[in-house]
Amino acid sequence: MLRLAFASTLLLLTSLPGYAAEHGTVTDLEIGQRIYRDGILPDGQPVQALGAGGSILSGKAVACMTCHRRSGFGSAEGRRQVPAITGKILYEQRTHAYREIQGGRHRGEGARPAYTDSSLAQAITQGIDNVGRRLDPLMPRFSFTDSELALVIKYLKNLETLHAPGITDTQIHLATVFTPDTSDDQKIAVRTTLTALFRQINAESRHEDRRAKYGPWSEHWDYGSYRHFEVHFWELSGPSSQWGEQLNKYYAQQPVYALVNGIGTETWQPVHDFCETNQIPCLFPSTELPGKSADHFYSLYFSTGVELEARAAAQYLAKQTTAEHVLQLSRNDAKGYRAVTSFTHAWQTAVPHTVIEHRLTTNVNLDLEALTQLLTTRHVDTIIAWLPEEDLSPLVTLLDTTPSVQRLMLSNSYVKTTPNAFTPSLGAKTYLLSQFIPESKRAKHLVRYLSWAKTNHAETNNTLASANAFYAGMMTVNATRNLRANLVREHLIEELEPMMDNGLYFSVYPNFTLGPNQKFASKGCFVIGPMYPPSNEKNAVLKTEWIVP
Amino acid sequence: MYNLGLLRIPVAAASVFAVLLSTSPHGVSAEDHSHHQQMIDKNSGYSVTKANYPLPKVKLINTEGESVSLDSIVSDGPLLLNFIFTTCTAICPIMTATFMEVQDAASKQSITLKQVSISIDPEQDTPAVLQGYAKKFHARDDWRFYTGDKTDIIKIQKAFKTYRGNKMNHTPLTLIRMSSTAQWVRIEGFASATDVIDEYRKLMTE
Numbered sequence: 001m002l003r004l005a006f007a008s009t010l011l012l013l014t015s016l017p018g019y020a021a022e023h024g025t026v027t028d029l030e031i032g033q034r035i036y037r038d039g040i041l042p043d044g045q046p047v048q049a050l051g052a053g054g055s056i057l058s059g060k061a062v063a064c065m066t067c068h069r070r071s072g073f074g075s076a077e078g079r080r081q082v083p084a085i086t087g088k089i090l091y092e093q094r095t096h097a098y099r100e101i102q103g104g105r106h107r108g109e110g111a112r113p114a115y116t117d118s119s120l121a122q123a124i125t126q127g128i129d130n131v132g133r134r135l136d137p138l139m140p141r142f143s144f145t146d147s148e149l150a151l152v153i154k155y156l157k158n159l160e161t162l163h164a165p166g167i168t169d170t171q172i173h174l175a176t177v178f179t180p181d182t183s184d185d186q187k188i189a190v191r192t193t194l195t196a197l198f199r200q201i202n203a204e205s206r207h208e209d210r211r212a213k214y215g216p217w218s219e220h221w222d223y224g225s226y227r228h229f230e231v232h233f234w235e236l237s238g239p240s241s242q243w244g245e246q247l248n249k250y251y252a253q254q255p256v257y258a259l260v261n262g263i264g265t266e267t268w269q270p271v272h273d274f275c276e277t278n279q280i281p282c283l284f285p286s287t288e289l290p291g292k293s294a295d296h297f298y299s300l301y302f303s304t305g306v307e308l309e310a311r312a313a314a315q316y317l318a319k320q321t322t323a324e325h326v327l328q329l330s331r332n333d334a335k336g337y338r339a340v341t342s343f344t345h346a347w348q349t350a351v352p353h354t355v356i357e358h359r360l361t362t363n364v365n366l367d368l369e370a371l372t373q374l375l376t377t378r379h380v381d382t383i384i385a386w387l388p389e390e391d392l393s394p395l396v397t398l399l400d401t402t403p404s405v406q407r408l409m410l411s412n413s414y415v416k417t418t419p420n421a422f423t424p425s426l427g428a429k430t431y432l433l434s435q436f437i438p439e440s441k442r443a444k445h446l447v448r449y450l451s452w453a454k455t456n457h458a459e460t461n462n463t464l465a466s467a468n469a470f471y472a473g474m475m476t477v478n479a480t481r482n483l484r485a486n487l488v489r490e491h492l493i494e495e496l497e498p499m500m501d502n503g504l505y506f507s508v509y510p511n512f513t514l515g516p517n518q519k520f521a522s523k524g525c526f527v528i529g530p531m532y533p534p535s536n537e538k539n540a541v542l543k544t545e546w547i548v549p
Numbered sequence: 550m551y552n553l554g555l556l557r558i559p560v561a562a563a564s565v566f567a568v569l570l571s572t573s574p575h576g577v578s579a580e581d582h583s584h585h586q587q588m589i590d591k592n593s594g595y596s597v598t599k600a601n602y603p604l605p606k607v608k609l610i611n612t613e614g615e616s617v618s619l620d621s622i623v624s625d626g627p628l629l630l631n632f633i634f635t636t637c638t639a640i641c642p643i644m645t646a647t648f649m650e651v652q653d654a655a656s657k658q659s660i661t662l663k664q665v666s667i668s669i670d671p672e673q674d675t676p677a678v679l680q681g682y683a684k685k686f687h688a689r690d691d692w693r694f695y696t697g698d699k700t701d702i703i704k705i706q707k708a709f710k711t712y713r714g715n716k717m718n719h720t721p722l723t724l725i726r727m728s729s730t731a732q733w734v735r736i737e738g739f740a741s742a743t744d745v746i747d748e749y750r751k752l753m754t755e
Contacts, residue, residue, distance in 0.1 A: 052594075052739040055646040067639045077639040078713070078720040137594055137739055138639055498717040511699075515636040515670055515716060523672040548672045 032155025037070070039063030041148060049140035062140050064152070070297065071490035072159040075516070076498070080138060083109045084486075087157030090115040120156075121149050164489045166257030167227070172480060172487070175232045175256040176469075177271050177285070179243070179264035186263050186286075189462035191233060193469040194261065196458035198229045201477050225485045229477065232256065243270035251278065257480075258283055258492065261472035263465060267291075267334045272299050281492050284472035284521075286465060288413045289335055296519055298489070300496060302468065302509060303522040306335055306386070306413050307342040309433040311549035312525035313384055313409055314346035322406050323382045325354040327374070329395075330386040332359045339386040339411065346549065356380065368394065375402045384409040393421040400426045409433055409527075418531045427532030434526045436464075436508040438544060448505040464508055471507040475499065510546070524548040595738030597748060602733055604708050607701035609667065612680040612694050619705060622695065626728035627749060628663045632711060632719065634670035635682045640721050643739060647723075649686045650742035656689075660749070664692035669706060669716045671696040709733075727752050 034040045039047040039059045046059035060066065067082045068074050074082040084090075097110040112131050115123070119130035124142050127135045144152065166173040176194060178187055208226035234250045236243045247270070258281040264271065265288065272291020275282035275298045282298055288305035304311075317323040328343060330336030336359065344355050356378060358371065374380075375398070383405055385392060392415070399408055400423055408426065410418065412434035418427050437445050442463075449467045453459045460466045479495045480487070500514040500521055512521035527545045604623070608616045623630065631648065633641040648664055655662045668674035674682070679694040688694065696702075706712035711722050723736040725748060734748060 051646060052643050052741075054741040054743070055643060055650060057642065057646060061642045061646070066642070069638075075638065076717065077637070078718055080639065082639055138643070498715060501715045501717070513670065513672060513716075515634060515673060516638045518636055518673055548675060 028151055028154055029158055032151040032158075035063070035148065035152055036155050037063055037065045039066075042151070047142065047144075049142040051140045052137035057140055062142075064156075067138065069490070069494045069516075071488050071494055072156065073486055073488065073491045073494065075494065080136060081109070082138070085156055086159040088159075090120060090156065117150075117153055120153055124149065124152065164257055164487060165255035167487050170227055171230050172227045173230050173232065173254060173256045174258055174260045174476065175234050175250065175254070176260055177234045177236065177247070177262035177264070179236050179240075179262075179266060179268075179271070180238065181266040182263045185460075185462045186465045187235075189460040189465040190261060190263060190286075190469040192458050192460050193453070193466045194231050194473050196453075196456045197470060197473040197477075198231050200456055202228050225481075225483070225487065231260065240267055240270050244274055247271065247274040251280075256280065257487070258476060258489065259285070260476045261285055261469045263287070264289070265335075275299050279489060281489050283476050283496070284468065286468045289338055290520070297517075298493060299519065300493065300514070301520050302507070302512075303435055304520050305435075306339045306411065308435055308520075308523075308525050308549070309411050309413060310339045310342035311346045312527065312547040313433055314343055315549045316527045316545065316547050317347070317382060320382075320407070325356075325378070325380050326382045326384060327356045327358060327378075327380045328384045328386065329358050329371075329391075331391070335413070336386050343384060368398065371395070372398055375405070379404055381405065382407045382409065384411075386411050386414060388414045389419040392419050396421050396423060396426060405429070407431065412436060422531075424532050428530050428534070430531040431527055431529030432531060434528055435522060435524075436526075437510050438526065438528060438542065440541070442508060445506060445510075446508070449507070467507040471503075471505055474505065475503070595736055595740040595744065598735045598737075599732045600735060602708050602710070605701070605704040607697070607704055609695040609697040609701070610676055612676050612683060614676040617695070622665055622693070623726065624729050625663060626726050626731065627661070627752075628665060628726050629745065629749075630665045630667070630724040630726075632669050632706065632709075632722060633666050634668050634716055635674050635678055636670065637716075637719075640719065644721055644723070645682075645686050647740070647742050647745065648692065649688070651745050652687075652689060652692055654742055654746050655691075658746070660746070662691065662749070664688075666692070666694045667702065667705065668694065668696045669702060669719060671699050671702045725749060725752065 031042050035042075035047060039062050041047055047062055048056070048058045049062045051057040051062070064072075064085070068085050069082075072086040073084045076082065091114050093114045094109060094112045110129075110131075110133065112129060115130050122128050123130065123135060123139075125144060127139055127141045129135055176190060178190070205226060232250075232254055234247070236246050238246075251274075259271070259275060260283050262271070262282075262285040264285060267289045268285055268287040269289070269291040271282065271285065272293065274280070276291075276293050276296065279298060281300070283300050284302055286302070290301040290303075290305055291299060317326065326343075326347065328340045330340050340357050340359070344357065347355055356374070358374065380402070381404055383399065385395075385408065387410075392410070396419075399405060406429060408430045410430060410432050412432055415432075416439070417432065418430055422430065436442075443450070446463065446467055449470045450463075452470065453466065458466075475496060479492055479499060482495050482499070483491055494516075497514045497516055497518065500512045503512055506512060509522040510524070510526075513523070514521050524546050527547055528542050531542065533542065604619055606618070606620065608618050609622060611617055629648070629651065631644050633644055635641075645666070648666065651662070652664060654660075668679060674696050676696060679696055683692070683694050703712060709722070709724065711719070713719055720737070721739050723740060723745060725734040725736070725745070726732070731752075734752060736745070736748060740748070
């Protein structure tokens with residue numbers, strides 16, 4: 001049952017029972033964190049509270065973090081402002097009402113004196129602030145015992161209030177990581193773009209510290225956080241098992257606030273792990289193999305990469321009446337493995353379809369004889385080739401002459417279009433999986449990046465890598481600016497989430513959207529084809545279908 | 550800035566909306582006035598208006614992944630409709646908890662009521678995600694969740710005059726319609742399950 005004590009008078013917050021002692025090595029802050037983040041009380045029961053409209057809420061739905069976020073800096077929905085609740089802010093006087101700053105139509109905190117432990121307890125349990133105003137109905141009224149309340153308050157007081165590593169009084173340090181498999185033209189593209197971008201941003205904002213110093217309070221509020229951006233390029237070497245150590249070394253030499261873009265075609269997992277462990281935002285690396293982890297928070301990606309293509313392929317094929325027996329061809333590497341396993345999982349979740357996985361030995365051409373044998377003994381109607389052009393070209397005759405094969409799907413993370421060696425008859429049954437806007441429509445989409453690159457003399461040979469770097473750089477700068485003086489890393493991630501939907505540029509992806517705790521911005525994939533339309537439709541635009549798996 | 554064409558009633562500020570009503574009905578256009586019958590409950594934090602909304606001919610996708618036309622989804626009554634998204638942290642958990650309570654109250658009081666929740670984050674909220682969300686809130690057969698093509702969902706929000714550009718800008722809205730020929734009743738703000746059932750009962754006796 002709901003344990004509510006709304007009629008309770010002031011709660012006495014004196015000495016706490018020794019929770020650390022009772023819970024072995026678990027500290028008060030860890031228990032407080034569980035209440036704050038997961039809505040779980042010290043005894044393992046869910047937190048309970050009364051919500052707006054009299055609804056009874058419990059557990060994670062009513063955990064402080066759900067609305068006030070991991071950073072404690074709050075959030076905004078509609079015209080409602082969920083206020084910041086870090087100890088530093090609550091225990092400080094608020095001199096200006098939120099609507100004075102944001103305009104009259106916005107709801108938010110009014111001016112108020114500094115909270116005390118007892119007035120904060122009253123706000124949490126009764127929904128009354130420290131000058132007697134009712135809090136927004138979105139704020140539930142919590143049912144806590146005195147000792148639970150003390151744990152929550154202790155946790156709030158301890159929420160991050162210091163500047164993150166990588167921030168100095170005058171600079172914000174960022175790093176861009178290149179894994180060893182990154183090509184020279186990719187590196188040049190990213191370096192050129194980010195160097196030009198931060199040079200421009202620093203030049204444009206050089207007077208902001210003066211504005212903050214000599215302007216009225218509102219200008220201090222706007223510009224007081226002005227700092228120069230400095231980007232460092234970290235190149236990794238050797239096998240991926242050694243990257244973590246190299247990253248730690250770079251980080252020890254030069255702490256950074258966040259990682260911005262970067263490129264890895266083989267795997268991103270060690271960089272992902274480094275960021276999650278050190279609580280460093282990792283913002284939009286160009287990778288087909290994003291990292292995975294249980295408590296994934298700090299890494300934001302353009303998409304789930306090759307996995308997105310695989311899942312889209314499964315969803316697309318599930319709708320085709322002639323697709324039942326699928327053969328997947330791949331190289332024997334991490335990317336091939338992720339593509340194949342993601343497809344197989346998605347394809348067999350819906351219906352117990354047949355799927356055959358056939359892998360190449362890394363960097364050795366496919367055993368044509370074995371594949372011919374396979375195609376004569378097993379019925380295959382669809383082939384998905386997670387292969388680059390050099391692996392595909394030798395297969396043309398075999399694929400073209402196997403009558404049962406009705407459909408060949410290629411991946412845009414391996415090929416841009418159909419290989420030159422393809423015959424019209426093979427092209428007529430070939431489809432391309434692509435997360436990117438088709439080439440013919442990209443120029444319009446990239447107009448902001450392209451015109452910026454031109455005016456800033458930052459044009460490169462690799463538009464894809466540059467446009468991604470430009471996007472990641474712009475978002476990092478804009479989000480950091482929005483944080484003003486609160487340069488807390490968790491808050492940076494939270495700030496980026498709602499910004500994505502209103503972006504003015506998209507790189508080569510058709511659109512981006514994020515929301516609370518969403519980590520992958522582009523969520524769909526095009527299926528383009530057939531790649532060679534029938535001759536009477538020669539000038540026809542290729543058919544595209546947008547699949548959101 | 551926003552021009553919602555609607556009355557905004559601050560919660561627990563009866564005096565404020567008394568002033569609003571008597572002097573300048575802030576943001577209410579003449580067109581809206583001619584169609585809407587204003588009914589305002591002074592003791593709670595929501596407003597009730599009535600209107601007809603011409604709906605677009607679009608299809609949505611249910612939790613089974615099947616395509617269903619919006620017309621057929623809203624064809625019978627009585628019907629309760631809201632907009633949500635599953636990763637929403639502040640407004641939707643309350644909206645959805647209210648729908649859950651309405652579902653329970655309706656079944657206890659033997660009220661037949663179709664409930665529809667449409668996602669405004671369709672690319673994140675795939676049929677499988679919505680299925681999990683529905684399960685989490687114990688939605689039964691009469692409470693369906695829908696996703697769809699992004700542009701279609703925008704058209705629907707525009708038709709109901711609740712499109713705010715960015716999903717994070719959304720505001721709490723519940724719509725009731727007793728039959729396909731009746732007007733829509735628009736509840737803006739956080740109405741409790743009891744409030745919603747009361748509005749429904751009022752409509753039954755009209």
